[in-house]
Amino acid sequence: MDLNPSDEQRLLRESAERFVAESYDADHRRKMANDPLGFSPSVWKQFAELGWLALPIAEEFGGLSGGAVEIGILMEAFGRGLVSEPYIATVVLGAALIDRCGSTAQKQALLPKIADGSLKLALAHSERAARFDLAKVTSTANRTAQGWRLSGSKIAVLDGHAADEIIVSAQIHDHHGPSGRIGLFLVPAQTPSLAISDYARLGGGRACNIELSDVQLAEDSLLGDDHDALPAIEWAIDRAMAALGAEAVGIMQTLVDTTLEYTKIRKQFGRPLSANQVIRHRLADMAMQVDEARSMALRAALKADSPPVERARAASGAKAKIGKCARFVGEQSIQLHGGMGVTEELEVGAYFKRLVAFDTLFGGSAHHYRRHAELGRTPVLA
Structure with a gap:
């Protein structure tokens, strides 16, 4: 196996390291540490212009069809500057789950917006009693005549305070399939009965806890079909x-x-x-x-x-x-x-x-x- 980087990968590394060196100095990091948002919207826009937000997204949805190796090259450069922008939450987790689980219509509606920087996402999956066990989900999603009703609590949601939409995992309860299977639901950040309490993360950036109290969602808020996610x-x-x-x-x-x-x-x-x-x-x-x-x-x-x-x-x-x-x-x-x-x-x-x-x-x-x-x-x- 040839582990040498390709020419495109070398260019990505060079451009990322140069950008981080020029944009992330000690003063910038101190400013972001005291900023309520935790990152710079103008820098996020530059990420979009450089194509970094589109990196793992398929070309048919406005992306560059990059892989995990290219993401790793970018993230290593981000580590050098202690970058606090919500790249993991939006691109590595959010875009990946939409690509993996979403319907064609959902992909066409959401992925181009991620690529151009106009849509930020967060994944709300962790719960207090789970202790890193991804299969332990107690939040519930009950089917209603209008769509879905979500209830539950989520913790340690990376950059959830800044997300436009939050992908929430919940156990699906209906008569269409086995009880207890996990679904992923797109919840707009401004949805009524959704309470978000954010806090600073150790080492930079922010996270939040989320409370869902009978949150009412439309039928198409479920990502893809109702198979176990x-x-x-x-x-x-x-x-x-x-x-x-x-x-x-x-x-x-x-x-x-x-x-x-x-x-x-x-x-x-x-x-x-x-x-x-x-x-x-x-x-x-x-x-x-x-x-x-x-x-x-x-x-x-x-x-x-x-x-x-x-x-x-x-x-x-x-x-x-x-x-x-x-x-x-x-x-x-x-x-x-x-x-x-x-x-x-x-x-x-x-x-x-x-x-x-x-x-x-x-x-x-x-x-x-x-x-x-x-x-x-x-x-x-x-």
Whole structure:
């Protein structure tokens, strides 16, 4: 297998890294951290102009038909700048689920709007009692004469406060199929009886909790048909974990680069810290952890469209391994910066916080080691 990037992929990496370097400095990140929206609408518009919002969308719907590898290239660059725009929520999760589950009419209506930046989405799936088990959904959708009635609670909805429409998962209760199957419903953010409470996420960006109290929806609010959407949700979140892994690699690489430069200029007993052999060994260990994480993120992206068990094992393996690598690199970076590593003057702490958030999002390393092991006992043909 040739793992060398194509010319198009190299151009994507170069343009993304250049844009992030020019647009995301420390002042911009501090401004976004204090912004109620959590990101810049003008930057989001630039994402659309650069074609990044259209990257994974099929050409027939105004997209570029890119894959998980191209998404990973973009996300690694985003990690370098601690980008807080709702790319995962809208493009990696939202657009993917519409493409996977939506009817032709829904795709034609929604995907071009995602590509041009006029529609932002969020996925509301996690619930308090689920503990990262994607199959545990207690929110309900009851069929009515007018359409659907949704009730339930969702937590940790990425960028839900800024979404124009929220994709909500719920158990379908009707007489058309087996009870308990999961459906995905498009809920406009301004829908009555929908309560949204947002909060800042560790490391930048925002998330929210959602309460649905007998929310009335039209018949066509259901994405696609009423078959069980759980396999599609698992597929989309595995892809999101691969993308987040690539973002974590970008963060880790920035910490290694920053720490290397700091040890060259920080002097102790009349010579740079980097002149000490033990410091060099620690920097080398950090670089090795980044390379291992990059390999796992690439593997998860390459397996994103493989059969379910193979794809899920690659995603969980990457999430678990990159989580451990990220914590090692973050802690070493803080320690090698000494007291400066926990001050507002340097951004090492901000990058470390984003890595801590990554380790928890969609389940930590311990959860994914267990999932990886359980999937290993699953028959390949299952």
